[in-house]
Amino acid sequence: MARYSLSYQSKTMTAVADTTNYTDNGYAFFLQGGSATMQLKVNELYIGGEDTASTPTTMVFARDSTVAATGISGDFNALMDGTSTAPGTVAVYGCVSTTKPQRSSTLHLLQLSLNTYGGISRWQARYSEEITIITATQPLGEASLSSVTGTGKVSGHCIYELV
């Protein structure tokens, strides 16, 4: 098992409705299983607002009904334990892709709204109650953090474990 931190920096959100293509770099990240048998457990999410004026932003962490594919890039992913050896297959992550992710209209998992004028929003899972991402296909193979309304500028991270 390896714990990772997936982070994103100074991203200006693009508000996107459910089941609509995301805009490249207009959402925080998507996190997708790297294989049909991969399981990921998300145990912390953090968003820090970086705007210089009041900007309420409705951030939501939700499963995706369309998963990202091809041309994937963006964001940062690092092992948290310096002594760990990365597994042979790792998770897929990013904020740019040719096939854009689309947020599920029903499987919203966590609402992390904040005013990005200096606001922060942080969630830590109860032990053994982590959010699970399994396989690499919808409906359970990908989740993303994005804005439903509001165009705040944010940085943050997602701590997850590759089981």
Added chain:
Amino acid sequence: MLIITDNFPRGLGYLQNDNRASGGVNLEADTYTCSHCQRVVIKNPDRTRERYRCRGCNHHICDACEAKRFAGEPCVTFAQIVDTALERAARGDK
């Protein structure tokens, strides 16, 4: 071994939403994750209605899953869904 038999969730998750810089408030709240659908429930300290506990998995569930359970759906935990999906994937089933 100590077995706790009351219905209060323990060792909860944690949510902080600090908007003091923009004139808002600093909200800190306990959370738990519904064992049926994995939605994270932010506990409203002002809520007076009961928190639903599934007798099948002995875990707190969200209001939406409680409505399904009340309508007669059986207890199927997300862990069971994960196991099933991974087994299918390992077998190569679609």
